[in-house]
Amino acid sequence: xxxxxxxxxxxxxxxxxxxxxxxxxxxxxxxxxxxxxxxxxxxxxxxxxxxxxxxxxxxxxxxxxxxxxxxxxxxxxxxxxxxxxxxxxxxxxxxxxxxxxxxxxxxxxxxxxxxxxxxxxxxxxxxxxxxxxxxxxxxxxxxxxxxxxxxxxxxxxxxxxxxxxxxxxxxxxxxxxxxxxxxxxxxxxxxxxxxxxxxxxxxxxxxxxxxxxxxxxxxxxxxxxxxxxxxxxxxxxxxxxxxxxxxxxxxxxxxxxxxxxxxxxxxxxxxxxxxxxxxxxxxxxxxxxxxxxxxxxxxxxxxxxxxxxxxxxxxxxxxxxxxxxxxxxxxxxxxxxxxxxxxxxxxxxxxxxx
Numbered sequence: 563x564x565x566x567x568x569x570x571x572x573x574x575x576x577x578x579x580x581x582x583x584x585x586x587x588x589x590x591x592x593x594x595x596x597x598x599x600x601x602x603x604x605x606x607x608x609x610x611x612x613x614x615x616x617x618x619x620x621x622x623x624x625x626x627x628x629x630x631x632x633x634x635x636x637x638x639x640x641x642x643x644x645x646x647x648x649x650x651x652x653x654x655x656x657x658x659x660x661x662x663x664x665x666x667x668x669x670x671x672x673x674x675x676x677x678x679x680x681x682x683x684x685x686x687x688x689x690x691x692x693x694x695x696x697x698x699x700x701x702x703x704x705x706x707x708x709x710x711x712x713x714x715x716x717x718x719x720x721x722x723x724x725x726x727x728x729x730x731x732x733x734x735x736x737x738x739x740x741x742x743x744x745x746x747x748x749x750x751x752x753x754x755x756x757x758x759x760x761x762x763x764x765x766x767x768x769x770x771x772x773x774x775x776x777x778x779x780x781x782x783x784x785x786x787x788x789x790x791x792x793x794x795x796x797x798x799x800x801x802x803x804x805x806x807x808x809x810x811x812x813x814x815x816x817x818x819x820x821x822x823x824x825x826x827x828x829x830x831x832x833x834x835x836x837x838x839x840x841x842x843x844x845x846x847x848x849x850x851x852x853x854x855x856x857x858x859x860x861x862x863x864x865x866x867x868x869x870x871x872x873x874x875x876x877x878x879x880x881x882x883x884x885x886x887x888x889x890x891x892x893x894x895x896x897x898x899x900x901x902x903x904x905x906x907x908x909x910x911x912x913x914x915x916x
Contacts, residue, residue, distance in 0.1 A: 593898070598898070598900065612790065621847040621879075629905065630876050630906070634733065639682065639684050685839065702811065704767060713763045714762045729754060768859055770834070771855040772854055773854070784849050792838075853876050854875045856893070868896045870892065870896040870898070877904060
């Protein structure tokens with residue numbers, strides 16, 4: 563019997579590697595969300611796809627599935643600007659929130675953890691203006707896919723940045739690979755909810771966030787596609803019953819810091835979205851690149867649970883002609899479009915692939 567087993571084992575090992583891979587893929591569990599193979603053809607007169615600069619063509623051959631950076635959370639800094647230096651931490655001679663955050667959680671930073679990657683991006687969303695006005699400059703930030711909005715991060719002290727990192731960004735549980743660290747080192751890498759009380763007016767995000775890579779100073783392809791796709795989404799979302807919000811999020815400074823919940827909303831009833839340009843997320847050759855964050859309380863058109871509520875969905879090779887279909891399939895129905903899908907993320911940091 564041992565000889566027969568060895569013979570069968572040898573035959574299996576002799577099979578071509580491609581066969582073994584396809585067999586493995588065939589036995590994987592199907593994704594826990596609905597999928598459609600391709601984006602529907604538009605019924606609207608959308609903007610034409612622009613020609614790319616010479617030598618900066620779009621890659622239409624490489625499979626997109628899985629081409630997503632490994633991260634536990636995005637910190638989306640609200641700069642109110644549409645473009646930034648190639649290295650965002652160099653803006654304003656290095657005096658900016660992205661630089662401060664990367665000093666703490668970037669590679670080699672004080673709280674850097676290779677098993678809990680925190681990605682810092684700039685966005686074109688404006689920061690909230692404190693009301694009543696405070697006599698100091700503040701910056702706002704989104705935490706995704708935690709779906710939290712931090713309206714006021716004072717720029718006069720590094721303490722607020724440390725409070726953001728320690729109170730909201732560090733993991734609640736360490737990866738098993740850290741078990742050999744000293745107790746002090748392990749404790750330093752863990753989240754401390756007590757620091758949350760140092761930040762004012764943190765609230766849940768209840769708007770759909772459409773993030774379009776428009777980092778033209780980093781790559782001209784995104785510089786061309788970014789504004790076009792932003793404007794196309796702004797034109798198509800109202801047709802689907804989704805209000806497009808612009809301007810800063812209105813926020814107040816409460817007597818004590820608290821997480822302010824937002825009520826659940828239903829697509830087609832009172833759903834709102836914000837559209838912003840963001841800095842480099844990788845994969846310029848797959849422009850246009852977008853990430854759609856769908857809030858946890860979002861409901862589908864009929865009031866049932868939205869299949870992608872609480873998810874961030876990455877799409878690549880998006881052209882203006884795809885926007886209407888993305889709104890209909892992904893935002894309204896909760897369906898992932900396979901031909902455009904780069905990957906996704908769930909609350910808790912689980913990365914999704916097909």
